[in-house]
Amino acid sequence: MTDTQVPRGSRIRLGRVDGDLRVERGASIDVEGRLIVSGEARFEGNAEILGDLECRDFSNEDGTVRISGDLTVQQALRADDGSLVVGGSLSAERVDIDRELHVKGPARAREFDIGGALDGEATLTAEKVSVGGRLRIAGKLEARSVEAGGAVEISEASLDRLEVGGLAHLGGGEVRESIEVGGRFVAESSFKFGSLEVGGLAEFRGDGTGGSIDVGGVLTARGNLSFSKLEVGGIGTIGGTAKGESVDVGGKFDVRGPLELARSLEVGGAVSVGESVTGDRLEVGGSLEARRAVFQGSAEIGGAVRTRDGLKAASIELHRKSHAIGPLVGGRVEIGRMSRAEDVYGSTVEVGPKSRAGRIFAERIRLGENAEVDEVQYTVELRAEEGVRIRSPPQQVSRLPPFPL
Amino acid sequence: MVGGRDDVGALPRRREVSDLYATVLEVVKRYHGAARITRVSYGAGMPVDRVRNFMDRLLALGLLKSEEVDGRPVYDITARGQEFLDTYWKMRGYIEVLGRTTENGSARGHRRPGPPGA
Numbered sequence A: 001m002t003d004t005q006v007p008r009g010s011r012i013r014l015g016r017v018d019g020d021l022r023v024e025r026g027a028s029i030d031v032e033g034r035l036i037v038s039g040e041a042r043f044e045g046n047a048e049i050l051g052d053l054e055c056r057d058f059s060n061e062d063g064t065v066r067i068s069g070d071l072t073v074q075q076a077l078r079a080d081d082g083s084l085v086v087g088g089s090l091s092a093e094r095v096d097i098d099r100e101l102h103v104k105g106p107a108r109a110r111e112f113d114i115g116g117a118l119d120g121e122a123t124l125t126a127e128k129v130s131v132g133g134r135l136r137i138a139g140k141l142e143a144r145s146v147e148a149g150g151a152v153e154i155s156e157a158s159l160d161r162l163e164v165g166g167l168a169h170l171g172g173g174e175v176r177e178s179i180e181v182g183g184r185f186v187a188e189s190s191f192k193f194g195s196l197e198v199g200g201l202a203e204f205r206g207d208g209t210g211g212s213i214d215v216g217g218v219l220t221a222r223g224n225l226s227f228s229k230l231e232v233g234g235i236g237t238i239g240g241t242a243k244g245e246s247v248d249v250g251g252k253f254d255v256r257g258p259l260e261l262a263r264s265l266e267v268g269g270a271v272s273v274g275e276s277v278t279g280d281r282l283e284v285g286g287s288l289e290a291r292r293a294v295f296q297g298s299a300e301i302g303g304a305v306r307t308r309d310g311l312k313a314a315s316i317e318l319h320r321k322s323h324a325i326g327p328l329v330g331g332r333v334e335i336g337r338m339s340r341a342e343d344v345y346g347s348t349v350e351v352g353p354k355s356r357a358g359r360i361f362a363e364r365i366r367l368g369e370n371a372e373v374d375e376v377q378y379t380v381e382l383r384a385e386e387g388v389r390i391r392s393p394p395q396q397v398s399r400l401p402p403f404p405l
Numbered sequence B: 001m002v003g004g005r006d007d008v009g010a011l012p013r014r015r016e017v018s019d020l021y022a023t024v025l026e027v028v029k030r031y032h033g034a035a036r037i038t039r040v041s042y043g044a045g046m047p048v049d050r051v052r053n054f055m056d057r058l059l060a061l062g063l064l065k066s067e068e069v070d071g072r073p074v075y076d077i078t079a080r081g082q083e084f085l086d087t088y089w090k091m092r093g094y095i096e097v098l099g100r101t102t103e104n105g106s107a108r109g110h111r112r113p114g115p116p117g118a
Helices: B017-030 B037-044 B048-060 B079-103
Strands: A004-006 A011-017 A021-024 A027-044 A047-061 A064-067 A071-073 A076-080 A083-086 A094-097 A100-103 A111-114 A117-120 A128-131 A134-148 A151-164 A167-170 A173-181 A184-187 A191-198 A201-204 A208-210 A213-215 A218-221 A229-232 A235-238 A242-244 A246-249 A252-255 A259-261 A264-267 A270-279 A281-284 A287-295 A298-301 A304-318 A323-325 A328-335 A344-351 A356-367 A372-384 B064-069 B072-077
Touching (some): A004 A011, A021 A047, A071 A076, A076 A083, A094 A100, A100 A111, A111 A117, A117 A128, A173 A184, A184 A191, A184 B079, A201 A213, A213 A218, A218 A229, A218 B079, A229 A235, A229 A242, A242 A246, A246 A252, A246 A259, A259 A264, A264 A270, A287 A298, B017 B037, B017 B072, B037 B048, B037 B072, B048 B064, B072 B079
Parallel strands (some): A004 A021, A011 A027, A021 A027, A027 A047, A047 A071, A047 A076, A064 A083, A076 A094, A083 A100, A094 A111, A100 A117, A111 A128, A117 A134, A128 A134, A151 A167, A151 A173, A167 A184, A173 A191, A184 A201, A191 A208, A191 A213, A201 A218, A213 A229, A218 A235, A235 A252, A242 A259, A252 A270, A259 A270, A270 A287, A281 A298, A287 A304, A298 A304, A304 A328, A328 A344, A344 A356, A356 A372
Antiparallel strands (some): B064 B072
16 A cells, blocks of 8 residues: 655645655645545645545644645544645644644544644534634534633533633633633633633623632623622622622622622622622621612621611621711621611620711610710610710610511 | 733733743743753743743753753753742732722722612
């Protein structure tokens, strides 16, 4: 069995090759039906196949091979310093291309390893896809793992793992295990994920459902977002409802709908919730704004709290010079010195020196030096330090009025 | 490309030197300790001689490390390199948001829900 050689720059017509096919630079092959090569199809530079090609192995060195039809490689497809353009479908066991791969039809291989760019106009199915630069798949991409150094653009993903250096832009679908993106992650429509870690910006343009989310810079979700643990270094904004275990935001956190947490809400700066916020523990460095806020455990606020229906927690602590608008309802409520609050309900309420409060209803009340209060009702004890002013006479009652919330 | 004109939804901008360093590091990282310079060149979209200069500088700064495998150098990212990328992307995120708010003519970047009870 001898090799079949296509000379440099020539144009010939072939149908079947027994053995290997060697194609020199600049050659062009017209195909009779389907070109079948029983051995290796080896290209030495730029070449074109006008039709379908099927071979055992495919190799190309230093050039671009263009195949107008389908390419079927039983074993390995390799291009050293080369690129491949396929007008139809592509099928191979393993694809290893230094420069670029462009495929118009469906592409399938166990593994794609592309140095530069992979551009698919239809679907791509693989176990592993690794691209040094850019990956774009106009159809559905099904794979266990996908990695790209630069950018990834996928219409529909069905993956286990996704790791991208720069930008990941997904039309929709799911990534069942983990997503790691250095720069920016965008999901255009409803999206499911195992975990999401993004260095810069993460944007959900539809609803998002998944496990932990860790975003270094800014998170934006236009719709509803559910998660286990949400950590955002800078700013978090959720346009719909938010549901999860815990939230930790370094800067500012806005939720337009309700925010429902099983555990803690920690925000370094300001948190604003358009509806109610519920959870176990609240810690806010700056301010909290919500229609109502109910926490099973403690609530600690550094700056201001503003609610319409009130803030309720087992213990509430407002730091010095803080400001509360809306009722505070707690077991134990501590209002720091030089703070201001409206009505306060609790088992024990302490108002710091030089602070001002509206009405206080509690079993035990302690008012610090020069504190000012509109009215107090207590069942067990009232202690007032020097300079305290209570506008109405204090009332010891047998029963306190019902607490809000 | 990292930080380049390909960013979907981002404003087109020229790649700055820091973007190029980040690009090279991200491409190297994808090869898990087996990055060859030609592959990095194709992945980063830069000629080999230019990418070599960037990689030499990254090696000197301790952001990359290299070893010989089969007589050829292969590269990997270091912990310091990863630290650079984490910081770079975080800053890029903030810069983009700050850029957006400046263009909107407002320091308040996004809409807040109305005050409770409003």
